[in-house]
Amino acid sequence: ETGVTQSPTHLIKTRGQQVTLRCSSQSGHNTVSWYQQALGQGPQFIFQYYREEENGRGNFPPRFSGLQFPNYSSELNVNALELDDSALYLCASSLRGRNTQYFGPGTRLTVL
Amino acid sequence: QKEVEQDPGPLSVPEGAIVSLNCTYSNSAFQYFMWYRQYSRKGPELLMYTYSSGNKEDGRFTAQVDKSSKYISLFIRDSQPSDSATYLCASQETSGSRLTFGEGTQLTVNP
Numbered sequence: 701e702t703g704v705t706q707s708p709t710h711l712i713k714t715r716g717q718q719v720t721l722r723c724s725s726q727s728g729h730n731t732v733s734w735y736q737q738a739l740g741q742g743p744q745f746i747f748q749y750y751r752e753e754e755n756g757r758g759n760f761p762p763r764f765s766g767l768q769f770p771n772y773s774s775e776l777n778v779n780a781l782e783l784d785d786s787a788l789y790l791c792a793s794s795l796r797g798r799n800t801q802y803f804g805p806g807t808r809l810t811v812l
Numbered sequence: 813q814k815e816v817e818q819d820p821g822p823l824s825v826p827e828g829a830i831v832s833l834n835c836t837y838s839n840s841a842f843q844y845f846m847w848y849r850q851y852s853r854k855g856p857e858l859l860m861y862t863y864s865s866g867n868k869e870d871g872r873f874t875a876q877v878d879k880s881s882k883y884i885s886l887f888i889r890d891s892q893p894s895d896s897a898t899y900l901c902a903s904q905e906t907s908g909s910r911l912t913f914g915e916g917t918q919l920t921v922n923p
Contacts, residue, residue, distance in 0.1 A: 704855075731908065740820070742900050742913030743856065756910055790855055797908045799844050799863075803855035 704793050704804035712810045713781050721776045721807045723791030731755070731796050732774040734766060737788040737806070749774055750796055778809075786811045815839045818901055818914025827923050831888040835901035835914045838882065842903035842912070845877045847886045850898045850916065859899075860886065891921045 705724045713719050725732050731750045735743035745758035749768035763779040772793070778785055788808050792801035818835045825831055833847075844863055848856035860875040862868045868875045876885040884901050898918045902911040 733910065735911075735913075740915070742816075742818070742902075742915045743911070745910040745912070748910060758910065792911075794908060799846075799861055799904060799907050800858055801911060802858065803848075805855045808853075 704791060704802055706789075706791050706804040706807050708807060709805070710808045710810075712812065714812050715781055715783060717781050717811075718777065718779045719781060719809060721778075721789050721791075721809070723774045723776070723793075723804060725772045725774070725791075725793030726802050729793035729795050729802070730772050731794045732768055732772065733792045733794070733801060734774070734776050735790040735792065735803075736760075737790055739787070743790055746776070781811045783811050785809060813838060814914075815842075815912050816901060816903055816914040818917055820915050820917060822918040822920060824920045824922060825891055827891060827893060827921055829891050829921070831891050831895070831919060831921075833886040833888075833899050833901070833917050833919070835884040836882055837884065837903050837912075839903065839905070839912070840882075841905045844904040844907065845875070845884050846902040846904070846911065847873075847875055848900040848902060848913075850900060852897075856900055893921050893923050896920045 733748040734746040737743040747757040788806040794801045846861040847859045850856045865879040874887040898916040900916045901914045
């Protein structure tokens, strides 16, 4: 059984740029959730995808967008990067309707 | 007010101690409660999950939920240096919905 994988591991961008982060869900999982974890804080829910559609969104602006593909992998896109977007971005996969979400190792984004 | 509040610590204990980690929550709709462990520079790892009030035990770990007081606890018995990590409590309204996390408690177990 393959766990959740994310790429890249680290990323450095400058303010105003755009970034795409990728996630491959655990085998058999059809739901993907994205979270932002600032340093010293708990993860904050960005949005969730099921059947290639957004299925719930946290308090994040529209410049945070996502995609889910037929193989259940997912992308998180962030436009017009701001300094406060610097954080660990976590992807979690789960089976629709089941409680347990399994997290990937995260992508650490630094915005300069 | 945050929906889930957690004392960030840090908490430092000697090896073999019993550790008590706690959270409170304000959202009465929360029904599912989890504890995640996060090592430095890693993603959170699910430790325990509980539905509604009650206790759940798994090896050295015991999770407790008291919905009447909106209190969530994790107890670690015979703590080991390998337990040194950040512990995150999380709550969920319905099965499969978003997780709402506390800010995490950093635990160090000293040999």
